[in-house]
Amino acid sequence: MAPGPSGATSCVHPSRDRGLEAKQGKSKPESKSGAALLVEHARSPRHKIEEGAQRDADVTIPGGSPECGGSVVVYLKGGDNGKVEDLSWTGQGDTISMGATSIVVERILSEDLSMEEILELDYGEFIDSLGREIIGSRTRHATLGLSTIKGAVRLYQRVGSREDPASDAH
Numbered sequence: 507m508a509p510g511p512s513g514a515t516s517c518v519h520p521s522r523d524r525g526l527e528a529k530q531g532k533s534k535p536e537s538k539s540g541a542a543l544l545v546e547h548a549r550s551p552r553h554k555i556e557e558g559a560q561r562d563a564d565v566t567i568p569g570g571s572p573e574c575g576g577s578v579v580v581y582l583k584g585g586d587n588g589k590v591e592d593l594s595w596t597g598q599g600d601t602i603s604m605g606a607t608s609i610v611v612e613r614i615l616s617e618d619l620s621m622e623e624i625l626e627l628d629y630g631e632f633i634d635s636l637g638r639e640i641i642g643s644r645t646r647h648a649t650l651g652l653s654t655i656k657g658a659v660r661l662y663q664r665v666g667s668r669e670d671p672a673s674d675a676h
Contacts, residue, residue: 540637544605551608553615555581555596563592565662569654575647576603582658588620595651602644606636607651614655621659627652 563581570577576599585591593611597604610632614624629649633641641648 540635540640543609544601544636544640546605547608547612548601548605551604552612553594554608555594563594565658565665567654567658567661569657570597570599570603570650572598575600575644576607576650578603578607578651578654580651580654580658582655582662584621584662588622590614590619590621590624593655595654599650600644600647602636602641602647603650606632606648607654609636610652610655621663624659625656627656629653 562583564584565582566579567582568577568579576597578595578597578599581592581594581596582590583592593615595607595611597607610627613619619627629645629652632652633645633648636648
């Protein structure tokens, strides 16, 4: 099995969340811990399409594997000046993969990140923001959404540059 963006190669069966839901109770009431935030987003995902596909997406790209924590499909609609006009997703998987995907999509949209800023997002920093102790060896689960979104951005940039005749002229 090829290593993921974090270098991890192991898979854990998606139904084994290793007590993540139990760990959420240890957070302070005024701020959610990584575990509580992951569980909240997994239970009530943001920007997730429940049925069908986003019809006006410029790019639709799958990522992950059901045997390795989860799989997602990301729908990206590009905007002006390298911005993201819309970003949504669908998928199935464990608490970490679904919660982390919801968190990163919400962050991208709420912070109005450009496509270049999305590509610059650091996997290690994202893991740290979720809680490295919570993620443990399941870094591929936690970065599934982010890596798929980055793939969607790269595909959008390639397709967009091919469709623009001015980019071929030198």
